[in-house]
Amino acid sequence: MEARHESPAHKHAADHGHGHAHHEPGFLEKYIFSTDHKTIGIQYAVTSLFFLMFGFTLMMMMRWQLAFPGVPMPILGGLLGEARMPGGVMTPDFYNELGAMHGTIMVFLGVVPLGVGGFGNYVLPLQIGAKDMAFPRLNMMSYQFFFVGGVMMMATFFLPGGAAQSGWTSYPPLADIAPGQTGWIVSMIFIITSSLLGAINFIVTTIQLRTKGMSFWRFPFFVWAQFVTSFLLLLALPPLEVGAFLQLMDRVAGSSFFLPSGLVVSGQILPVAGGGNPLLWQHLFWFLAHPEVYVLILPAMGIVAEVLTNNTRKPLWGYTAMVYSIIFLGFMSFIVWAHHMFMTGMGSGIAAFFQTTTMIISVPSVVILAALFLSLWGGSIRFTTPMLFALAFLPMFGIGGLTGLPLGLTSSDIQLHDTYYVIGHFHYVVAPGTVMAFFAGIYYWFPKATGRKMSETLGKAHFWLTFICMNGVFMPMFWVGLAGVSRRLYDGGASYAHAQHVLWLNGVSSWSAWIMGAAQLLFIFNFFWSIRGGEKVGRNPWNATTLEWEAPSPPPHGNFVTDPVVYRGPYDYSPRGYSSDFRPQAQEA
Amino acid sequence: MSAELIPYITEARPDTGLTNGKIGIWCFLASEVMLFGAFFASYIVLRTSAVEWPHGSAILNVPLATVNTVVLISSSVTMVMAWASLMRNDISKYRLFLGLTVFFGFCFLGIKTVEYSAKFEHGLLPSTNNFMAIYFIMTGLHGLHVIGGMIVNAYFLFAAPSYWEHDRELLANRVENSGLFWHFVDLVWIFLFPILYLL
């Protein structure tokens, strides 16, 4: 049978040759064990949205304790048992559990699977004109690893000692001996495997399955973003996996990779061989975790670029500079990690090295942000819901990025390290930054995936409430941090004299968080209702230029009716002397 | 199902000159370089920050490990010879060489089992000290990779007749890619052996 060699031109022959065209997939094959990148993308997206909501709920619980330390929590306070919430007040250990799991779930089960697994899987093959990913079955497996890892991670809440409670950063010696960590490690190994398999798939697909005429310099910026992200995942995840194995050995095999000699626990010297190095974990962890934060932001930048250019009816300004910047950014992200470790007793020589690389890495971020801002100039802006979220991303990411600078400078980091300032900084980038960009992407690509638009009214309400509340939650944290309140404190600083004057800000953050939580109900309702009740649309409701809009809404198995051919770059909006304000990539004349 | 829709499984894409599987396996190997690189980096950190660190040759069995090194190198040769035989359309030589590769894999694992049991009998465990801990985790994970490679190779040994009938190109491709993984496993041992046993 020659079918395996068939080029796309002989597609129909291949279909008939195998007789698969006549085989109607059953429910299981179509929805549960699908190898179609679109189905897998939706699986990733829906699963990760659930995890985002769950991780957010954990934080809303924490915020009760921070706003009203020692006060019994209404409703939930009575439901979680006396072990964790005696008299409705959470124990410090439970607070730590919530904190560690909030971080872990948001980063590894929420943002990355949504940004890469969800958006990447769904949109990337469409945008390069491919029929599917290079390895469809591997794609399915990578979702399954993610799903199993996610279920295992949630299951750790039911372990005897509770879930992981040593921070999402799992620093030893604490993480070597604290409860819940073994379950965390095993779940992480599944989740890491999922991302590694996905990264391989994305890289090969992008290089090999581009349609005719789709050269690298004609990629939509979203594709570049996913491509670079995949390299970050591929090369940075393994060291964390190694760290996880070493920590697992420390916990179950009695080794002392991270345990120094003479460590005293609860008044007793720990009966281990010792000689280990806790900082080794930090190196292995942050070697991944720094590129990981770029994994969190890059897909978001890609989404914003798409939505922005489409809704300004202008080509992206500085596309070339943006591409070089994102490649440079990806490269630099591997050599800045120890700026998370400035306060570990690092000497000034090596600290200067990491400070320098950290300052350098801010340059490509600024170039990208500036190019996005400049893209607005002279544009004919359509204030659709996706555009509102994309526009808001710009100043939010700006604040997040700028507040990172004092953290990257060793001298100011002395004051700010491990305070609420840090929490404010990174949340600005990820929450009003990435998550809002994700909302933009969902409102933007929902019509492609379902053939219907989401409600603009509900969308705008969702946007304004979310945008205002995001700032309400995180802006106060800069002041709280500058006042000297450390992060991960059970009482939010209430027992510190130097923090008394900023404690009221904890209340501001908490109320903003709860209102924002309620506002998400608008989104959830809009999302599910619009699947059946939203305004019906055709294949290109936004009048966009990129290839995904050539396919029907929703695209069938195999995506395109005929293989698209690419004739120009991705953003030919408002071409001079042309009859329409956009000329699609796949349009010949 | 969509596997039939995907191009460049057996024929190379003209502008890159590569098949999907070739890039795929090299990407996977790149991640494995980072995996074992992280182990070696951990070894460096642990050893340079340790108060004392034993000489590998004083504790570990150098002659046995030397034999194992020769075994793995030989298996790498037989692996690439298996692929070459496929390219020469010689299925019986292919099965002979691939069979030898799997056999050498068994030898390697057998010797490792002997080594490990000797260590356990002498009470040398991961909990004994960090040298033993890093020895066990690195050779252990390497051993798991050997097992993985052997399973894949065994599959290509037994599934060969079916491939031979329907899609020889695909078999050659997949065996080459499997071979790349196997050579990588050999490569890691080439570094592991002197670092753990001789230094």
Add this chain to the structure above:
Amino acid sequence: MSGSAAHDPAEIDKHVRTYVMVFAALLVLTGVTVAVSYLHLEVHQAIAVALVIATFKASLVALFFMHLISERQVILWILALTGAFAAVLLLLPAITNHDHIISANMPAGMTSAAHAPESAAHH
């Protein structure tokens, strides 16, 4: 056809000859590695020699068994990138560990300075 080899039997024969020569070289180098270990060189020299020989052996396997010597640009670039980051991973943690703040007030046994007194001169 994927990879570098052609179906041409003469080509394959040339490759096979190369494989046999590389095999011989690898066996010899393995012997050298073990022999050198019996010289009981000083630690730093021993490490250097062992790593040089191992790198050479690994290069033979990579270039000839894994066909890297005739591989395409895409693969070589991916590997170059990987090599760069692997080098960073191997070197920087150890260097960072070695460059540390020395405090005169720290108990002698707790700093690595107690075991690496020359680093005190750097600060």
